[in-house]
Amino acid sequence: xxxxxxxxxxxxxxxxxESSKIGMWLFIFTELLLFGGLFIVYSVYxxxxxxxxxxxxxxxxxxxxxxxxxxxxxxxxTIAMSTTALQKGxxxxxxxxxxxTFIIGIGFLVNKYFEWGVKxxxxxxxxxxQMLNEMSxxxxxxxxxxxxxxxLHALHIIVGLVIMGFAIRGVANGKVNAKRPSLLxxxxxxxxxxxxxxxxxxxxxxxxx
Amino acid sequence: xxxxxxxxxxPYRLYVxxxxxxxxxxxxxxxxxxxxxxxxxxxxxxxxAIIKSILVLTYxxxxxxxxxxxxxxxAFVFAIFVVVIVxxxxxxxxxx
Numbered sequence: 001x002x003x004x005x006x007x008x009x010x011x012x013x014x015x016x017x018e019s020s021k022i023g024m025w026l027f028i029f030t031e032l033l034l035f036g037g038l039f040i041v042y043s044v045y046x047x048x049x050x051x052x053x054x055x056x057x058x059x060x061x062x063x064x065x066x067x068x069x070x071x072x073x074x075x076x077x078t079i080a081m082s083t084t085a086l087q088k089g090x091x092x093x094x095x096x097x098x099x100x101t102f103i104i105g106i107g108f109l110v111n112k113y114f115e116w117g118v119k120x121x122x123x124x125x126x127x128x129x130q131m132l133n134e135m136s137x138x139x140x141x142x143x144x145x146x147x148x149x150x151x152l153h154a155l156h157i158i159v160g161l162v163i164m165g166f167a168i169r170g171v172a173n174g175k176v177n178a179k180r181p182s183l184l185x186x187x188x189x190x191x192x193x194x195x196x197x198x199x200x201x202x203x204x205x206x207x208x209x
Numbered sequence: 210x211x212x213x214x215x216x217x218x219x220p221y222r223l224y225v226x227x228x229x230x231x232x233x234x235x236x237x238x239x240x241x242x243x244x245x246x247x248x249x250x251x252x253x254x255x256x257x258a259i260i261k262s263i264l265v266l267t268y269x270x271x272x273x274x275x276x277x278x279x280x281x282x283x284a285f286v287f288a289i290f291v292v293v294i295v296x297x298x299x300x301x302x303x304x305x
Contacts, residue, residue, distance in 0.1 A: 025279065029286050036290050040297055047301055062239070069235050077228040080219070080269045087218045185271075192269045199261045202235075203254035207242040 020182040024189045031156075035197050038149050042204060045141045052138020057209045059124070060146070064115050065206035068108050069198060075104035076195040079164075079188045086171065087178050094184070095171050101191065102164045105157050112154050116147075146205055153201060156194045163187045217274040227268045234261050 046053045082097035123130030126147050131140055167187040170176030176183045238257035242250050267273045272280055 021275075022279070025283065032286065032290060036293070040294060043294070044297060044301060047298070066235065066239055070232060073228060073231045073235065076265065076269050077224045080224050081221055084219055084221055084224070189270055192265055195269075196262050196265050199265065200258050203238055203242065203258050207239060207254050208251055209242075 015180055015182070017180075017182050017185075020186060021189075024186040028189065028193050031193055031197075035149075035152070038145070038152070039200065039204075042145050042149070045138070045145065049136075049138025049141060052136045053142050054209055056135075056139040056142035056146075057205065059119075059122075060206050061115060061118070062206050064111055065202050068111050069202045071104050071107055071111075072195050072198050075101045075108075076192055078104070079191045083181060083184055083188055086176070086181050086184055089178055091171060091177075095168055098164055098168050098171070098184070098187075102161055102168070105161050105164070105191075108157055109154060112150065119143075149201060150205070153194065153197055156197070160187075160191050160194050163190055219268070219271070219274070223268065227264055231261055231264055234264075 078097045079101040082094045082101070085091075085094035085097055119125065124143055125131070126144055131143060135143070164187055167176065167184045170183050234257050238254055241253045241257070246253060266283065272283060
């Protein structure tokens with residue numbers, strides 16, 4: 001027992017909420033490099049192929065895009081609220097709010113599945129014959145960017161869901177609590193980043209015709 | 210000790226207000242882009258997206274309650290991104 005305590009003193013608690021936060025922000029900056037680069041590619045190709053982008057964007061379903069925007073914004077609110085609940089000591093409310101966020105995230109992916117499914121049934125996917133034979137260079141670029149950027153975004157949704165799983169476990173077993181909220185806070189920051197990216201993807205792909 | 214001082218609990222109500230604002234901006238941007246504005250459509254859609262992202266960064270991502278150096282760091286990085294876009298387009302717009 002005495003030895004155990006000794007070891008404990010030699011390895012003090014390294015919890016540091018401020019460093020955790022900065023670390024998360026630095027990671028978010030690298031995400032900005034990733035998506036920012038793609039946004040620049042999109043805007044340059046759009047500038048070079050305005051008519052093709054206009055035409056191709058009409059193919060996208062604004063309703064599904066808008067619906068996904070709405071649910072993603074709601075999920076951002078619920079995960080932000082979970083931090084408030086945790087700080088107030090309402091553990092069950094905090095867990096419930098993250099679970100709601102998780103379910104909405106799944107809903108987003110389900111919509112994406114159907115949306116991409118419709119494109120596939122129209123013969124539109126990267127490298128499909130329909131694309132290569134019937135589309136102009138600009139339209140191919142539009143759909144290429146559409147699949148890469150929304151696909152990469154969906155990948156981030158999946159990662160966000162995994163992080164939420166860890167956050168739920170942490171809050172449930174008490175390792176994440178009002179005094180040590182960093183895991184939940186950073187989970188929230190990541191989810192807001194995913195929301196932030198979608199805030200730009202939605203108008204650029206669905207709204208601008 | 211100082212940890213508690215910086216711990217600002219954001220009320221639920223504020224998050225609901227921000228969400229309502231974000232949804233209103235979303236529908237406004239759908240509305241405005243459905244009107245034929247020509248080349249201004251892109252600008253209008255981007256302005257709405259930028260206002261929405263500022264709301265998300267400020268309230269949902271807690272920047273409003275963070276220390277000044279974190280705010281500065283984020284603002285600086287986003288400013289650099291804007292500069293990169295501007296430089297890219299200065300290149301493309303003035304190519305012969």
